[in-house]
């Protein structure tokens with residue numbers, strides 16, 4: 001009986017994840033435009049994160065509500081816009097699916113609904129940052145700073161005993177990348193390296209406590225290294241180009257956090 005209840009809950013979180021994932025797609029598409037990371041003529045259309053309704057990036061046609069169903073619409077339309085038949089990026093269904101799986105996994109491992117809810121919000125924001133960092137090598141501060149607030153709130157509400165560790169975690173996480181940035185500036189004259197990573201790492205310290213930071217960093221570095229090697233091998237790039245190749249580190253840190261989360 002208990003097993004059955006757990007399964008119902010997981011279906012709820014999976015479907016909820018698909019819907020939230022569909023909203024995250026909008027944020028991933030629009031936030032870089034709003035923040036000016038991407039040069040694109042959008043002057044003809046006034047929009048923010050919620051307005052206007054979803055439309056095809058190619059022909060601007062608005063999607064009717066019955067084609068706004070996450071995942072299913074993409075399969076139904078065979079990955080093409082129903083008006084101009086232009087290919088829709090597989091990124092859309094992929095983000096929806098990843099969010100659905102992420103939410104159910106969080107629900108499966110959490111102790112109660114409040115913990116699941118806050119972690120789902122935290123990882124949704126982290127997913128948005130990971131994709132934006134991969135595409136633009138930039139980390140929007142409004143989201144990374146919100147992550148720190150959410151993480152501190154999480155411990156304040158759920159683990160009041162750990163608030164001190166969480167505050168120290170935020171500080172250590174930030175200082176680590178801050179010092180690396182200063183070091184690189186001093187040694188090589190490179191500016192701004194890892195500035196966005198510092199806030200993201202601070203939020204992870206705030207979520208888990210300072211004790212977890214070395215483990216998250218170790219996992220992230222290994223994952224980052226392995227994925228770069230795979231990327232170079234698949235793209236058949238010469239390995240001597242590895243020197244000076246900068247990787248988006250937020251996705252690696254996010255995986256590192258996931259591994260250490262429960």
Ligand SMILES: [Zn+2]
Pocket residue numbers: 056057058059060061081082083084085086
């Ligand atoms: Zn279209």
